[in-house]
Amino acid sequence: DNLPSYHREIAENFSRDGAWGTWVGRWTAEENRHGIVMRDYLVVTRGVDPVALEQARMIHMTNGFASPIGSHSGLLHSVSYVTFQELATRVSHRNTGKVCDDPIADRMLQRIAADENLHMMFYRNICGAALDIAPDQTLEAVSHIVTNFQMPGAGMPNFRRNGVLMAKHGIYDLRQHLEDVVWPVLRKWRIFEREDFT
Numbered sequence: 001d002n003l004p005s006y007h008r009e010i011a012e013n014f015s016r017d018g019a020w021g022t023w024v025g026r027w028t029a030e031e032n033r034h035g036i037v038m039r040d041y042l043v044v045t046r047g048v049d050p051v052a053l054e055q056a057r058m059i060h061m062t063n064g065f066a067s068p069i070g071s072h073s074g075l076l077h078s079v080s081y082v083t084f085q086e087l088a089t090r091v092s093h094r095n096t097g098k099v100c101d102d103p104i105a106d107r108m109l110q111r112i113a114a115d116e117n118l119h120m121m122f123y124r125n126i127c128g129a130a131l132d133i134a135p136d137q138t139l140e141a142v143s144h145i146v147t148n149f150q151m152p153g154a155g156m157p158n159f160r161r162n163g164v165l166m167a168k169h170g171i172y173d174l175r176q177h178l179e180d181v182v183w184p185v186l187r188k189w190r191i192f193e194r195e196d197f198t
């Protein structure tokens with residue numbers, strides 16, 4: 001729901017020139033599709049109170065989103081942040097599908113998780129190439145992101161309470177963040193095998 005803010009942050013950081021512009025446009029369209037299908041599902045099934053959902057959306061979107069690391073942080077911080085964030089989203093959507101106990105929700109969230117995985121791979125490849133080209137600068141950005149990580153929804157109403165519910169139901173917790181998100185990405189980048197970092 002906060003996609004206009006995310007689009008602004010990403011467009012400002014990556015620019016909209018050439019291939020970047022094409023990527024940002026396509027990414028925005030895909031994330032919007034995810035938001036639409038999840039909202040439609042929740043409203044049609046009355047899975048949540050639609051009035052409460054709309055009230056929360058108004059507060060959340062009015063606040064908007066600004067990157068906690070600031071928009072001056074540049075490309076390396078942005079691509080490392082979104083690598084971890086897209087993977088976290090993939091893991092949590094996938095697990096949400098499992099605990100919904102409804103084959104339609106499970107299929108829908110599997111499909112969304114597959115998109116999130118592609119988003120993650122795109123950013124992970126760019127960040128991996130940056131590690132080859134500019135290892136010191138990139139490692140500094142990665143280290144800053146890993147040690148200050150927050151999901152983009154952190155300011156939304158009841159985020160803390162919902163975060164506890166997510167942990168309780170096996171959707172996402174700190175252990176999953178470490179084992180399913182942080183370690184696999186760092187291993188893929190061969191962070192601990194690179195001579196220049198040892």
Ligand SMILES: [Fe+2]
Pocket residue numbers: 031086089115116119
């Ligand atoms: Fe995504």
